[in-house]
Amino acid sequence: MDLTYSDADRAFREKARGWLSTNVPTTPRPAHGAAAAQFDRDWQRKQYEHGWAGVAWPKDFGGLGLSGLQQVIWYEELARARAPHYINTTYIALMHAGPTLIARGTDEQKAFHLPKILSGEALWCQGFSEPNAGSDLASLKTRGVVDGDAIAVTGSKMWTTDAVYADYQELLIRTDPGSERHKGLTWLIADMKTPGIEVKPIRTMLMDEHVNLVFYDEARFPVSNVVGQINKGWSTALSTLSFERGLGFIGDQLDLYERVCRAIDLAGKVRLENGQRAIEDAGIAQKLAGLKADALAIRAMTLAHITESDRTGEPGPKGSLMKLTVTATHKALSETVGDMLGWDFLEFDGDRASHPWTYDYLWSWVFSISGGTSEIQREITADRLLDLPRAR
Amino acid sequence: MFLAPDGDEIEIIDAAAGFLADVMPISRLHESGSADMNGTLRRQMGEMGWFALALEENKGGSGLTAVEHALFFREIGRLCGSLDVLSQALAVHVADGDLRARLISGDVGVALAVRDGGEFRLLGAPGAALALEVNETGAWLRDVSALAAETRSSLDPATSMRVSTAMPDAVLGQVDGPEVMQLARLGSAAMLIGLAEAALDLIVDYAKVRETFGRKIGAYQAVRHACADMALRAEAARCQLWFSAAAIKEGRGDAAIHLDAAKHLANQAAIANADANIQLHGGIGVTDEHDAHLLLKHAWFLAKVFGTKRALLGRLLDARVED
Numbered sequence: 001m002d003l004t005y006s007d008a009d010r011a012f013r014e015k016a017r018g019w020l021s022t023n024v025p026t027t028p029r030p031a032h033g034a035a036a037a038q039f040d041r042d043w044q045r046k047q048y049e050h051g052w053a054g055v056a057w058p059k060d061f062g063g064l065g066l067s068g069l070q071q072v073i074w075y076e077e078l079a080r081a082r083a084p085h086y087i088n089t090t091y092i093a094l095m096h097a098g099p100t101l102i103a104r105g106t107d108e109q110k111a112f113h114l115p116k117i118l119s120g121e122a123l124w125c126q127g128f129s130e131p132n133a134g135s136d137l138a139s140l141k142t143r144g145v146v147d148g149d150a151i152a153v154t155g156s157k158m159w160t161t162d163a164v165y166a167d168y169q170e171l172l173i174r175t176d177p178g179s180e181r182h183k184g185l186t187w188l189i190a191d192m193k194t195p196g197i198e199v200k201p202i203r204t205m206l207m208d209e210h211v212n213l214v215f216y217d218e219a220r221f222p223v224s225n226v227v228g229q230i231n232k233g234w235s236t237a238l239s240t241l242s243f244e245r246g247l248g249f250i251g252d253q254l255d256l257y258e259r260v261c262r263a264i265d266l267a268g269k270v271r272l273e274n275g276q277r278a279i280e281d282a283g284i285a286q287k288l289a290g291l292k293a294d295a296l297a298i299r300a301m302t303l304a305h306i307t308e309s310d311r312t313g314e315p316g317p318k319g320s321l322m323k324l325t326v327t328a329t330h331k332a333l334s335e336t337v338g339d340m341l342g343w344d345f346l347e348f349d350g351d352r353a354s355h356p357w358t359y360d361y362l363w364s365w366v367f368s369i370s371g372g373t374s375e376i377q378r379e380i381t382a383d384r385l386l387d388l389p390r391a392r
Numbered sequence: 393m394f395l396a397p398d399g400d401e402i403e404i405i406d407a408a409a410g411f412l413a414d415v416m417p418i419s420r421l422h423e424s425g426s427a428d429m430n431g432t433l434r435r436q437m438g439e440m441g442w443f444a445l446a447l448e449e450n451k452g453g454s455g456l457t458a459v460e461h462a463l464f465f466r467e468i469g470r471l472c473g474s475l476d477v478l479s480q481a482l483a484v485h486v487a488d489g490d491l492r493a494r495l496i497s498g499d500v501g502v503a504l505a506v507r508d509g510g511e512f513r514l515l516g517a518p519g520a521a522l523a524l525e526v527n528e529t530g531a532w533l534r535d536v537s538a539l540a541a542e543t544r545s546s547l548d549p550a551t552s553m554r555v556s557t558a559m560p561d562a563v564l565g566q567v568d569g570p571e572v573m574q575l576a577r578l579g580s581a582a583m584l585i586g587l588a589e590a591a592l593d594l595i596v597d598y599a600k601v602r603e604t605f606g607r608k609i610g611a612y613q614a615v616r617h618a619c620a621d622m623a624l625r626a627e628a629a630r631c632q633l634w635f636s637a638a639a640i641k642e643g644r645g646d647a648a649i650h651l652d653a654a655k656h657l658a659n660q661a662a663i664a665n666a667d668a669n670i671q672l673h674g675g676i677g678v679t680d681e682h683d684a685h686l687l688l689k690h691a692w693f694l695a696k697v698f699g700t701k702r703a704l705l706g707r708l709l710d711a712r713v714e715d
């Protein structure tokens with residue numbers, strides 16, 4: 001058991017901190033829409049041009065080949081530099097589409113797509129969930145008919161984040177007509193400009209339209225876009241989900257401590273309705289200090305899990321515990337700040353830059369529902385970590 | 393950087409677990425009479441060197457670190473081990489010469505003295521002539537054999553309790569500074585985490601065998617999800633414990649802050665897990681014959697010593713940690 005960083009780790013931190021201190025965008029990220037997507041592409045391009053793209057990717061595929069621990073350092077430095085919130089329109093491409101292609105794609109797929117992802121040229125979205133297949137993903141129905149060297153897709157996907165701006169999609173469909181559940185599925189790279197695709201934004205409680213319905217009407221994709229094998233797509237999808245559940249939330253994990261500290265600073269300034277400063281209120285002070293303990297534990301868990309998987313080469317079974325605690329702590333922090341901000345908390349125009357705490361509060365449900373709900377994370381924990389009898 | 397027991401550390405855990413399962417099984421708490429360490433057990437533990445793990449070799453200890461100290465007391469906690477094991481292991485850092493040797497060997501026992509308003513609560517080691525008081529500024533070992541201490545009935549079968557209105561002025565040993573408190577807080581946090589883990593293990597085992605309505609209760613989500621929450625509380629507190637133990641070992645400037653967080657999370661995890669364990673056992677969980685209530689009662693005692701919620705959170709509010 002030890003907490004020492006190697007010389008290489010320390011040097012990496014210095015280098016990252018130095019670069020970020022002068023290169024983090026100084027203008028706030030636009031709240032929505034094409035401007036936000038363009039901002040994300042530009043920031044990604046800048047990281048790429050300066051050799052900082054693909055922290056989690058192996059060197060052979062243009063990434064930095066960092067250890068898990070160095071990725072932690074990178075995200076800590078991003079949080080310290082207050083770099084643009086990392087869950088942005090490049091997230092799917094960098095955090096799971098790219099890694100899925102690296103693990104399961106053909107040489108041609110890798111050569112074509114990976115550089116575009118790293119440079120910010122290509123944005124991706126994830127077309128897994130459907131109106132009637134979310135937690136129970138294996139019940140999905142969107143069908144693909146193999147027709148010569150093309151697959152014709154008909155059906156609909158729902159909740160597809162940033163589908164409007166995405167160039168490509170991770171599309172999971174049923175290609176074996178008689179099949180059920182996990183069998184007969186195929187994981188396909190879908191070019192979003194393909195005729196027959198229609199994207200319809202869904203307005204959310206955050207006053208934005210970042211999620212979408214995507215309709216497919218005999219949209220034809222080349223068979224060469226299949227990742228893994230036809231009818232064996234569940235196995236490829238599990239790779240994708242393992243990347244999402246492994247380090248998918250690392251940025252939020254490590255950002256929490258800084259955000260708790262900012263909330264405590266804020267509590268020293270704002271006044272409650274009784275004229276007291278928020279920090280002088282014992283209830284608020286105790287809540288905030290407890291959240292700091294939670295944030296420290298989240299960081300300790302992150303380091304424990306990552307250094308373990310750096311050794312074994314595999315993500316452990318504890319990613320679900322991680323997501324549970326990060327989302328719960330995020331919500332509790334937002335509620336506590338909401339309590340002390342009074343009426344100001346109840347002003348909201350949909351912009352994260354002007355109303356960060358209210359935005360983050362509303363985001364807490366996105367967080368605890370997308371990527372597998374908290375209930376499903378508890379199910380996974382009960383099955384895989386505790387080996388309890390199955391509920392399903 | 394590695395934040396889990398490793399190499400020799402695993403050997404310490406195995407050795408402690410094997411030894412304690414024989415001499416300090418939780419079943420001892422179902423027998424009548426005091427369940428603190430008796431003289432025989434104390435000498436057995438002393439012979440194995442368990443009280444002096446983190447004491448320097450030139451003082452008769454094993455010369456190990458805060459990490460091994462934490463690993464050992466987590467095993468103690470898993471068995472609802474008595475609090476006087478900890479006061480003994482702290483006292484060896486406070487005494488000198490012959491007295492230190494007798495404490496290391498388990499020849500003499502030591503109670504924990506805790507200030508309670510104008511009174512003192514003496515916890516554990518009911519017949520002991522010695523009492524140890526520890527706070528943030530230092531630690532004091534005193535001869536309490538002449539003290540008129542009144543025995544009180546204790547909620548916790550694992551910890552006897554006496555009350556005294558005075559404390560002798562004379563000290564047999566004294567250490568200035570926060571070091572003893574650091575080992576005390578770390579040891580008690582480790583015990584609480586072991587206890588939180590034991591509660592989780594008990595209910596997970598039971599949920600795999602107990603059936604209602606034709607199904608194992610572990611297949612009901614109300615049970616499964618509560619177990620997942622227990623696992624999370626134990627995991628979070630345990631990772632923070634490892635972080636703080638390693639931080640102390642390596643002399644990090646922010647070790648005390650990490651330790652405060654660890655004790656706070658351990659207090660919470662132990663009481664919440666012990667609570668859920670009783671509830672999820674149903675009726676059998678409230679019987680005296682079951683272990684479930686023992687964990688809950690002991691958790692309250694451990695949460696009361698060496699760092700309570702208000703003090704810990706008060707310090708954490710303004711504290712900042714290093715990278």
Ligand SMILES: Cc1cc2nc3c(=O)[nH]c(=O)nc-3n(C[C@H](O)[C@H](O)[C@H](O)COP(=O)(O)OP(=O)(O)OC[C@H]3O[C@@H](n4cnc5c(N)ncnc54)[C@H](O)[C@@H]3O)c2cc1C
Pocket residue numbers: 125126127128129131132133134135136158159160161162211365366369370371372373374375376379392613
């Ligand atoms: C903002 C947002 C963005 C998203 N982005 C994407 C995306 O980009 N791509 C994509 O493919 N998907 C995306 N999703 C979809 C997301 O993965 C699903 O919403 C999620 O998995 C839940 O599925 P559902 O909405 O169908 O709810 P349901 O599965 O219908 O669940 C309803 C409720 O029942 C509970 N529940 C369901 N099954 C169980 C069970 N077995 N045990 C206990 N409780 C259960 C759930 O926890 C939930 O509370 C996004 C969702 C949101 C909200």
